[in-house]
Amino acid sequence: MNPQLDKAGKLRHFLTTEFLPKEILLQILDTAESFTRVTKRNVKKVPLLRGKTLFNLFFEASTRTRTTFEIAAKRLSADVVNINISTSAQSKGESLLDTIANLSAMHADMFVVRHARSGAPFFIAKHVAPHIHVINAGDGSHAHPTQALLDMYTIRHFKKKFDGLRVAIVGDITNSRVARSQIHALNILGVSEVRVIAPKTLLPVAIERLGVSVFYDIRLGLKDVDVVIMLRLQRERMRGINLPSSQEFFNTYGLTIDKLSVAKHDVIVMHPGPINRGVEIDSSVADGNSSVILPQVTFGIAVRMAVMSILAGHSI
Amino acid sequence: MIANLPNAENLFGKLERKIAPHVSEETGIIGIHTGGVWLASRLHHAFGIKVPLGVIDVSFYRDDYAQRGLKSKVYPSSINFEVENRDIILVDDVLHSGRTVRAAINEIFDHGRPKKIMLGILLDRGDRHLPITADFIGGTIAPETDDKISLKRSEEGTFELFMNSENTK
Numbered sequence: 158m159n160p161q162l163d164k165a166g167k168l169r170h171f172l173t174t175e176f177l178p179k180e181i182l183l184q185i186l187d188t189a190e191s192f193t194r195v196t197k198r199n200v201k202k203v204p205l206l207r208g209k210t211l212f213n214l215f216f217e218a219s220t221r222t223r224t225t226f227e228i229a230a231k232r233l234s235a236d237v238v239n240i241n242i243s244t245s246a247q248s249k250g251e252s253l254l255d256t257i258a259n260l261s262a263m264h265a266d267m268f269v270v271r272h273a274r275s276g277a278p279f280f281i282a283k284h285v286a287p288h289i290h291v292i293n294a295g296d297g298s299h300a301h302p303t304q305a306l307l308d309m310y311t312i313r314h315f316k317k318k319f320d321g322l323r324v325a326i327v328g329d330i331t332n333s334r335v336a337r338s339q340i341h342a343l344n345i346l347g348v349s350e351v352r353v354i355a356p357k358t359l360l361p362v363a364i365e366r367l368g369v370s371v372f373y374d375i376r377l378g379l380k381d382v383d384v385v386i387m388l389r390l391q392r393e394r395m396r397g398i399n400l401p402s403s404q405e406f407f408n409t410y411g412l413t414i415d416k417l418s419v420a421k422h423d424v425i426v427m428h429p430g431p432i433n434r435g436v437e438i439d440s441s442v443a444d445g446n447s448s449v450i451l452p453q454v455t456f457g458i459a460v461r462m463a464v465m466s467i468l469a470g471h472s473i
Numbered sequence: 474m475i476a477n478l479p480n481a482e483n484l485f486g487k488l489e490r491k492i493a494p495h496v497s498e499e500t501g502i503i504g505i506h507t508g509g510v511w512l513a514s515r516l517h518h519a520f521g522i523k524v525p526l527g528v529i530d531v532s533f534y535r536d537d538y539a540q541r542g543l544k545s546k547v548y549p550s551s552i553n554f555e556v557e558n559r560d561i562i563l564v565d566d567v568l569h570s571g572r573t574v575r576a577a578i579n580e581i582f583d584h585g586r587p588k589k590i591m592l593g594i595l596l597d598r599g600d601r602h603l604p605i606t607a608d609f610i611g612g613t614i615a616p617e618t619d620d621k622i623s624l625k626r627s628e629e630g631t632f633e634l635f636m637n638s639e640n641t642k
Contacts (some may be wrong), residue, residue, distance in 0.1 A: 167542075184545050191530065191549045199556075203533035205543075331553035466533075470542025 160279060170282040171464050173300040174342040182345055186310050189456070195232065196458065205236035205466045209266040212350075214256075215294070215407040216242045216272040221430060222304070225454070226269045229461035235267075257281055267291060267469065275299035277336075281406065284421060290468040292461075293330035298332050303464055304429050305338030307457040311449055312384055315425050315466050319346040325378055326369075327354040327410060329436050331361050335429045336388055344368045353377035355410065358400065375410050381418045385426045387412055387438050388449035403436045413439045417447065425449045481624060481632035484595050484611030485512065487533035489519060491609040492562060492593050496520045500559040501587075503527035506548045507575050508566030508624030509633070512595060516564065524559075528553040534576035556585035562609075566624040566634075568594040596634065598622060 163169040184191050211230045230237045267290045270278040275297030282291040295301040330336045330353050343351045351369045372378030426447045434440045501524050504513025510528050530548040594607040598614050620636045628637045
């Protein structure tokens with residue numbers, strides 16, 4: 158059974174895009190679309206989560222993701238508590254379950270969890286009280302489902318559909334939880350082809366099994382694609398020497414206007430951020446006409462509002 | 474099924490005549506999804522109002538969200554005009570508990586402070602849970618059951634009322 162769904166098949170936790178029904182992904186995207194209107198209003202809040210308390214539990218530092226979750230929750234009128242665990246009780250030796258039990262005793266309704274270990278949010282979801290919902294905000298190299306869905310939202314916003322699209326994901330696939338969540342979501346939503354483009358050292362073994370075609374040459378991989386998703390080179394997660402140098406990586410895989418020229422003329426370029434200019438992407442592309450990197454950030458708030466409001470609506 | 478429900482087109486005619494004296498080119502007309510939007514759209518056209526038609530889906534403001542959650546399809550609300558200091562006519566098909574209207578008024582106030590909100594309703598079925606009254610009513614009915622009364626629109630754009638057994642007071 159999918160640990161994210163309740164007995165009626167409704168979303169109870171949001172932990173990964175893998176194995177989710179297409180209808181649930183589309184429901185999140187449609188609901189997010191309604192929320193984008195709210196953020197343009199005089200009063201940028203709706204009362205859905207009034208009286209609910211959301212805890213941002215970041216066992217791994219992240220300013221941007223935590224901030225977008227915080228804004229999303231506040232726009233839904235929830236109370237938000239940010240806890241930076243790395244400087245907190247866990248460093249005094251408290252176990253993860255004790256931390257969760259303590260926060261639950263403070264009447265938490267929702268946990269947004271980021272953790273360096275793959276699977277940590279699943280573990281938490283398994284042990285929380287029935288009324289508490291867990292959202293995975295990134296676990297190890299496993300999953301980052303809200304990022305993937307805001308990327309899906311961005312693609313649908315600019316391309317109006319999923320069928321017939323060719324999407325290329327470029328860069329450090331091995332260490333990327335974003336890439337895994339994107340690949341699952343893109344296949345569920347029914348794009349024609351998902352390509353991954355990377356050197357062998359940055360591709361996990363048997364990645365084809367996820368339903369992607371593999372390219373080692375970026376010029377071949379980008380040919381006729383509608384969407385390019387660049388990934389950040391995650392130096393902090395790399396063990397040993399995966400790469401000769403970042404200059405070498407840029408020369409071979411860094412996205413430049415020249416390399417992008419083989420893609421469709423109306424290609425969009427995405428990046429989950431933070432971007433490393435001159436490492437995986439050239440400034441002329443990041444700031445160019447094809448770039449939709451900043452709209453992605455804006456859509457991220459509406460998508461997180463959608464996930465929270467769908468989860469909290471299934472409390473009973 | 475359609476036991477003794479009034480003719481929706483007749484009710485609409487009455488509603489339109491009652492609202493007409495209160496409308497100017499600057500009046501904002503806002504319909505509540507889905508039936509209210511159909512009615513508001515025809516009124517908006519009939520009165521030749523210049524201000525764009527407003528549309529509200531009250532899902533984000535409902536008081537039963539904690540019990541029933543979010544419905545699977547929430548339509549985007551769009552009020553693309555200045556609400557501040559404007560006369561507004563809010564339109565819905567059936568007035569029952571008054572909770573939908575309460576939610577819609579809350580949402581309108583999140584866009585600004587209107588000068589006045591008036592309520593136009595095709596069919597008032599009574600049994601209010603809140604102190605809310607319509608300013609313009611097409612007709613009234615006192616049904617014996619709690620079955621939901623809904624509006625349906627044909628391809629030609631004509632209206633018809635029908636009943637179904639889903640109780641959504």
